[in-house]
Amino acid sequence: MTGLEILVLIAVLIGVLVAAVLVRALAPFIVNAVVGLVVLFLSHVVFGLSIAVTPVVLVIVGLGGILGAAAVILFALFGVAFVP
Template identity: 60%
Template sequence: MVTGLEILLLVLVLVAVLGASTIVETVRPFIANAVVGLLALFLAQAVFGLPVTITPIVLAIVALGGFPGAVLVALLSLFGVAFVP
């Protein structure tokens, strides 16, 4: 026989799974942007020898801006404005 406690736990687990799914769907584009942007920065460092310091601020810019954010960070580093090691 199913008790009230078991039903409550089932509902709580269902709410937690749906909440986690919503969070993952929300964060997924930022993760994809960050991966693409960091790959672009890595290639800029490996191919062109551009020194860029990877900081939490750089990660935020790249996560929000993707490839254009990586280009902005690379240009700021190239001209010595910011993110220079």
């Protein structure tokens, strides 16, 4: 192995480690977002609620999960926000 190959190998290993740390850090937010969006979808299918899915809604649901989805649903029901 030449010095360049060793350098590239070290760079790839560092990149893989950084990616693994980022995935571990973001996994709870991804799970929250998916669960929250499923709750919003089910509220639309079961109850016929119409909620505008905007970037703000996605941030609230992503950070809050089920509680964030409940807050968005309540705001939409009372006509405060997120009404299409």
